[in-house]
Amino acid sequence: MTYQPVPLEFHRLPADEALAASRELLRKMRTRRTVRDFSPEPVPFELIENAIRLAGSAPSGANQQPWRFVVVQDADLKRRIRLAAEAEEHESYQHRMPPDWLDALAPLGTSWEKPFLETAPCLIVVFRLDYGLDGDRKIKHYYVQESAGIAAGFLLAALHLSGLATLTHTPSPMGFLTEILERPRNERPFLLIPVGYPVADAVVPAITKKPLEEILLCR
Ligand code: IYR
Numbered sequence: 001m002t003y004q005p006v007p008l009e010f011h012r013l014p015a016d017e018a019l020a021a022s023r024e025l026l027r028k029m030r031t032r033r034t035v036r037d038f039s040p041e042p043v044p045f046e047l048i049e050n051a052i053r054l055a056g057s058a059p060s061g062a063n064q065q066p067w068r069f070v071v072v073q074d075a076d077l078k079r080r081i082r083l084a085a086e087a088e089e090h091e092s093y094q095h096r097m098p099p100d101w102l103d104a105l106a107p108l109g110t111s112w113e114k115p116f117l118e119t120a121p122c123l124i125v126v127f128r129l130d131y132g133l134d135g136d137r138k139i140k141h142y143y144v145q146e147s148a149g150i151a152a153g154f155l156l157a158a159l160h161l162s163g164l165a166t167l168t169h170t171p172s173p174m175g176f177l178t179e180i181l182e183r184p185r186n187e188r189p190f191l192l193i194p195v196g197y198p199v200a201d202a203v204v205p206a207i208t209k210k211p212l213e214e215i216l217l218c219r
Contacts, residue, residue: 028161030209035165036110037202038120038194047162048122048195055155061143066129067151067190070181073122077180082117084176085169085192089114092172108205116167120194125177126152127187138186148190159195165202167194 013021052069060066072078089112093102117123128148132139152168159166174189 029157032156032160033165033204034167035198035202035204036116036167037199038116038165038167038196039199040119040121041197042121043164043196047159047164048124051155051158051162051164052124054158055151058147058151058154060147060151061141064129064132064139064141064147066132066141066144067148068127068129068183068187069155070125070127070183071122072125072181075118078118078120078123080180081123081177081192082114084180085114085117085171086112088171088173088176096172107207114169114171116194117169117192120167120196122195124155124193124195125181125189126155126191126193127177127183128190129186130188131186133184133186152191152193155193159193164195165198169194 048071052071055067055069056065072081093112097105126148128144129141130144131141156166156168169192171192174192177183177189177192178187
C-alpha cells in the first residue's frame with residue numbers, strides 16, 4: 001500500500017475548556033480501582049462493544065492492530081476458564097512464585113482462588129497477534145507488546161468511564177485460554193479482564209499511587 005495523506009480532523013479546544021476537561025478526566029480516572037468482588041448482574045452489551053471499538057482505535061506498530069478481543073459470557077466457558085486458571089494459580093502460589101514475589105503481592109490480598117471468573121457477567125480476553133496470517137503465509141508484526149498494552153489501557157479507561165468495574169488479571173501461564181477459546185496459533189493470550197458491577201459491599205486494598213513528584217521529571 002502507498003502513502004495517501006488526508007486532511008487531519010483536529011478539534012482545537014479553547015484553553016479554559018482544555019483545562020476543565022483535563023481536570024474532569026483526571027478526577028474521573030482517579031476513581032478507577034481494580035475490583036475483585038463482582039456482582040453477577042449483566043452489563044449492557046453496547047458498553048462492551050463501544051469500549052472494544054475505542055480500544056481498537058489505539059495506535060499500533062505499522063497500524064497492524066495486533067489484537068483480538070474475545071468476550072465470554074457463557075456460564076460453561078467461564079467455569080472452564082475459572083477451573084483452568086485456578087489450577088495454574090494454585091501451582092504458582094504454592095510452588096512457582098518465590099517468597100519475594102508473594103511478599104510483593106501481600107498488600108493486594110490475592111490468592112489462587114478466582115471466583116470472579118465465574119461471577120463477573122463478562123470476561124474480555126485480550127489476545128495479542130504475534131504475527132498475521134494470510135492463508136498459510138506469516139506476516140511479521142511490529143511492536144506487538146507495546147501495541148496490545150496501549151489498546152488494553154484504552155479498554156480499561158473506556159470501561160471505567162462507562163461506569164463498569166474491571167480487573168486486570170494475568171493467570172500464568174495463560175495457554176489454557178488459547179485452547180478453551182479455540183484461537184489460532186498466532187494469537188497469544190495477553191490479559192484477562194473480568195468486567196461488571198461490584199457487589200454492594202465490595203472492598204479494595206488500601207493502596208495508593210505515587211505522587212506526581214515521584215513520577216514526573218522535567219528537564
Ligand atoms: N497472577 C496471579 C498473581 C498476581 C501477580 C501480580 I504481579 C499481581 O499484580 C496480582 C496477582 C493472580 O492473579 O493472582
